[in-house]
Amino acid sequence: GRAESALSEARRTGGSSTVHYEDTAGVASQLTAALTAGEFTVVYQPIVDAAEGRVTGAEALVRWIRPGLGPVPPNDFIPDAERSGFIRVLDRWVLRTACQAAASWPRHVATKVTVNVSGQELDQPDYYDQVVAALADSGLPADRLVLEVTESTLDADSAAALDVLRRLRALGIRIAIDDFGTGYSSLSRLHRLPADILKIDRSFVAVLGPTDQEAPVIAAITALARTLGLRTVAEGVEEPHQAALLRRYGCDEIQGWLYGRPGDPELIGAALAGPRTPNHLLTGNR
Numbered sequence: 520g521r522a523e524s525a526l527s528e529a530r531r532t533g534g535s536s537t538v539h540y541e542d543t544a545g546v547a548s549q550l551t552a553a554l555t556a557g558e559f560t561v562v563y564q565p566i567v568d569a570a571e572g573r574v575t576g577a578e579a580l581v582r583w584i585r586p587g588l589g590p591v592p593p594n595d596f597i598p599d600a601e602r603s604g605f606i607r608v609l610d611r612w613v614l615r616t617a618c619q620a621a622a623s624w625p626r627h628v629a630t631k632v633t634v635n636v637s638g639q640e641l642d643q644p645d646y647y648d649q650v651v652a653a654l655a656d657s658g659l660p661a662d663r664l665v666l667e668v669t670e671s672t673l674d675a676d677s678a679a680a681l682d683v684l685r686r687l688r689a690l691g692i693r694i695a696i697d698d699f700g701t702g703y704s705s706l707s708r709l710h711r712l713p714a715d716i717l718k719i720d721r722s723f724v725a726v727l728g729p730t731d732q733e734a735p736v737i738a739a740i741t742a743l744a745r746t747l748g749l750r751t752v753a754e755g756v757e758e759p760h761q762a763a764l765l766r767r768y769g770c771d772e773i774q775g776w777l778y779g780r781p782g783d784p785e786l787i788g789a790a791l792a793g794p795r796t797p798n799h800l801l802t803g804n805r
């Protein structure tokens with residue numbers, strides 16, 4: 520259809536592959552058909568502890584592999600999925616898929632799986648029950664699940680959303696604030712969020728050069744997190760000097776290409792089975 524030709528046109532010309540849809544009902548039915556056809560898959564990116572480089576968990580990231588077109592990046596379809604409401608269907612599928620994968624990872628390590636949740640999901644009356652069912656059906660203990668919500672999609676003024684977060688935390692599930700520092704974060708909002716982890720956005724990490732010029736921003740974020748009793752996870756760590764600086768400022772965990780690209784669930788399981796993470800196992804270019 521139209522979206523498909525727009526996409527292939529974008530690929531051919533090497534330009535942006537963003538698809539522009541005409542109507543949200545069309546988007547929803549196209550995405551639903553893709554899910555039914557098995558075109559979505561979940562890849563996992565390792566998260567390591569900053570001190571030792573040990574794998575502590577993995578973030579589940581959705582991929583849409585379009586036949587004949589290859590992978591469509593999430594940033595190209597998540598906004599459409601959010602506008603059309605399909606995101607709720609997709610997020611629940613990713614949640615169930617990720618819980619099942621993590622439940623099969625080696626038992627001797629209490630590795631966490633981290634799942635992205637659109638803020639609008641938290642306003643759905645049945646969301647809490649869906650999470651409980653995903654845990655029960657997979658057998659994954661609640662304390663091995665982390666749910667990531669971006670500040671920008673979370674309505675911190677929604678009493679219902681905050682209440683769901685509180686109830687999920689009471690089960691032992693951890694809540695992470697994703698992409699911290701982007702969007703319209705304010706300290707009063709952050710202070711009110713029932714959360715455990717603050718994810719330092721990639722934009723703050725990317726500017727960390729070999730000198731310590733940008734270090735004060737990292738110092739401030741990690742100090743703020745400590746004051747609020749939150750753990751910190753840095754995103755998008757690509758260079759050893761970035762990891763070293765984050766470690767120096769007390770960042771707890773690190774995620775990025777330096778330690779591994781998103782890959783198949785089996786790669787995480789294999790990495791966990793060994794005493795140290797062989798990095799080559801985790802560098803599938805996805």
Ligand code: C2E
Nearest residue numbers: 580581592593594613635636637755756757774775776777
């Ligand atoms: P995010 O949750 O902040 O995920 C981190 C993104 O950074 C991922 O992009 C990951 O592949 C990328 N990344 C990780 N390490 C590095 C690095 O060292 N360098 C660079 N340049 N990038 C790195 P990805 O997979 O394209 O996902 C983009 C966004 O799409 C995610 O950002 C998240 O907001 C959203 N997303 C992905 N999967 C889901 C999902 O299942 N549900 C929802 N609601 N959103 C999702």
Ligand code: MG
Nearest residue numbers: 578635667697
């Ligand atoms: Mg995330």
Ligand code: MG
Nearest residue numbers: 697698718754
């Ligand atoms: Mg993030």
Ligand code: MG
Nearest residue numbers: 698720721754
């Ligand atoms: Mg991000």
